[in-house]
Amino acid sequence: MLVLELGTLIAGPFAGRLLGDMGARVVKIEDPGRPDPLRTWGQGERDGRRHFWTVHARNKESVTLDLRSEEGATIFRDLVSRADVVVENFRPGTLEKWGLGPGELHEINPGLVIGRVSGYGQTGPQAKRAGYASVAEGVSGLRHLNGFPDQPPPRMALSIGDTLGGMFAVQGVLAALVARATSGRGQVVDVALTESCLAVQESVIPDYDAAGVVRGPSGTRLEGIAPSNLYRASDGLWVIIAANQDTVFRRLCSAMERPGLAEDPRFVDHSARGIHQDEIDAIIADWAAERTAEQIRDTLDRAGVVVGPVNTVADVVRDEQFRARGMLVPHTVPGVDDTVLGPGVVPVLTDTPGQVGRGGAPEPGFDNDAVYRDLLGMDDARMSDLAARGVI
Template sequence: MRVLELGTLIAGPFAGRLLGDMGADVIKIEDPKRPDPLRTWGQGERDGHRFFWTVHARNKRCITLDLRAPEGQDLFRRLVAESDVVVENFRPGTLEKWGLGYDVLCEINPGIVLARVSGYGQTGPKAGHAGYASVAEAESGLRHLNGYPGQAPPRLALSLGDSLAGMFAVQGILAALLSRERTGRGQIVDVALTEACLAIQESVIPDYDAAGVARGPSGTRLEGIAPSNLYRTADDMWIVIAANQDTVFRRLCGAMERPELAGDPRFADHLARGVNQDELDDLIGAWAAKWPLAELLEHLSASGVVAGPVNTVAEVVADPQFRARNMLVEHHDERTGMEVLGPGVVPVLAGTPGSVRRAGAPIAGYDNGAVYGGVLGLTAAEQKDLRARGVI
């Protein structure tokens, strides 16, 4: 499958990355005058280069094309004729302004799938508003659920809403491609950042609508789900113990040498533990505080209790489980010449596994020759002329 990736920053490019990981020929299109700002994002830096781009633009061929110019729009139409999917995350109406709306694209290629990621979706009273992940997380109610009661709701130190939208876009693309196998026609995949954040909120809406329960932040635990919390160990580390299922709770009671707790009316089943979770957390917390983290993890694992440490990134990259499953893979960064570690490919497919074949292209337009020459058949002279006039 050939994918044309438009737009900048995170949601659209993340969708393109996921498709590229699974083997799609992803052609990322950047404005020759204004390349994707993602090239300069990330907190880590080496010799003026940042590494967000190294991973997020992996497995993509990068070309430059001015979609505001008539000649650029014509070249894009020619690329659409040779492609399966277009991914864009502009404000709604932008493609139409350039004469590149879905009505035009499907005339060129009836099988084209157009995935559109925006703040609020392509319809509705806010469709024309600009949107960012931070605002989408807030408006959807997702941010309200984070943190502690009575405090300002913090964000995760990532653009979560963008990544969720990118994942839903890929889900929609795959469903649209499956439908195309039956009908021969593509369609629009319309993903809103706000709706992606709303979609993962479990029973928040029915809890409110049917039972009048307005869920809010609950700190390190979930209200009514116990025990499932953070506990501090003897060496001042944190461990997550998740034993809220009845069978697992009985194992935890055995590990604590308190088997009588499993039959205690306060803790005998899921509902009782939810009502009495403060008392239960105190009991588990006092017990966990007597153990060093490593010893406690080993003891709980041997007892069949679900538990894990709160790892830093240094501990993640040393984790043998991630290493064994190739979830930490090297990217050859051509800009610096370094082998840069990054996340592996998820999910793991047994028959057709994905792979990291290249890191992000070091400069905008790096693959112009391969795409314009190889896909569209433009001569070197034609490419030179287009480059001189700022079209590519």
């Protein structure tokens, strides 16, 4: 399967990464003079390189092509005639302005699946607005749910709205490919960052519609779900204890040597514990404060209670479970004798597992020869001329 990835920054490249992880041939197309800014993102630097791009560029080939020029658009149309999927995350109307909208592309390749990620979607009164993940999180109400009551709603230290948009785009692309197997026709997969953030909000909308409940931030816990919270151990570390299911709560009470709590009318079932959440949290917090984090985890693991640490990345890269499942993978950097660790492939498939076969961070145009010669049959003279004129 051949995927052409357009666009920049996170949502589109993340969608392309997921497809590449599962075996698609992904060709990332960048403007010759304006490479993806994601190449310069990331908080850590080594030998003048940042590494956000390393992960999102894995399993991809990198070519340069000026889609704004008529000649570049013609070359893109030639690639489209051979492709299965196009993924893009430009502002709506951009491809149409270049004469490369879905109508034109489907004339060339009726079976093409076009994944389009934008701030607000391809239709509606706000479709033409620029949109980033941070604003999408706010517009969708997702940001309002984060943090603590009466404090400014913080963002997660990630562009989670972009990631959700990329994941929904891949879900839609795969569904469209399944549909194409029956109909023979491609279609447009229209993904909005705002809607992607809205889609993960569980019962927020029905809670409001049915009962007028405006859910808000609840700090380290979920209101009405107890006990499921952070508790500080005697060594200062935080431990997550999640025992909100009745059977698990009884096991927690036994492990704390307080079996009678499970029969206390305040805590006897899920609804009662939700009403008396502060009280049960205080009891568990007092118990945890007398034990180290390791003692808490060992005790509750033996009792069958759901428990875990709050790991930093330094803890994560040492985690034996992640390592055993191949979730910490060296990524090679083409042209450089170096590797950098990155996340593995999710999900794990038993018969056709994904892999990080090609490393990350190819330079812009690194694969021009492989793509333009092999796919389009260009010769040296043609490629030299196009490069000299800034088309590739």
